[in-house]
Amino acid sequence: xxxxxxxxxxxxxxxxxxxxxxxxxxxxxxxxxxxxxxxxxxxxxxxxxxxxxxxxxxxxxxxxxxxxxxxxxxxxxxxxxxxxxxxxxxxxxxxxxxxxxxx
Ligand SMILES: [Zn+2]
Ligand SMILES: [Zn+2]
Numbered sequence: 001x002x003x004x005x006x007x008x009x010x011x012x013x014x015x016x017x018x019x020x021x022x023x024x025x026x027x028x029x030x031x032x033x034x035x036x037x038x039x040x041x042x043x044x045x046x047x048x049x050x051x052x053x054x055x056x057x058x059x060x061x062x063x064x065x066x067x068x069x070x071x072x073x074x075x076x077x078x079x080x081x082x083x084x085x086x087x088x089x090x091x092x093x094x095x096x097x098x099x100x101x102x103x
Contacts, residue, residue, distance in 0.1 A: 005074035009033040010081045011040060018074040023055035042096035046081060046088040051100030
């Protein structure tokens, strides 16, 4: 199954189209923008506590059979954080100083 290219930042709701270089994901595909990851979340996913990596850009072209954006289009269901600002801040405070490899 292909990575779900979610359409927005869960924190600030900014659009993150498939070609965006600002999308960041955790291992569960929780998706945020680079600004929020850097300034609000400090590399702590508020849903799972993991770190983030830049989301790779899926090619527009079908360079191999069954690949590309036309074959596996970006997701359309917008996500919104299920935790309050206080809950997010508490987890960030707990984990921001811990390297993701040690969480
Ligand atoms: Zn954001
Ligand atoms: Zn996560």
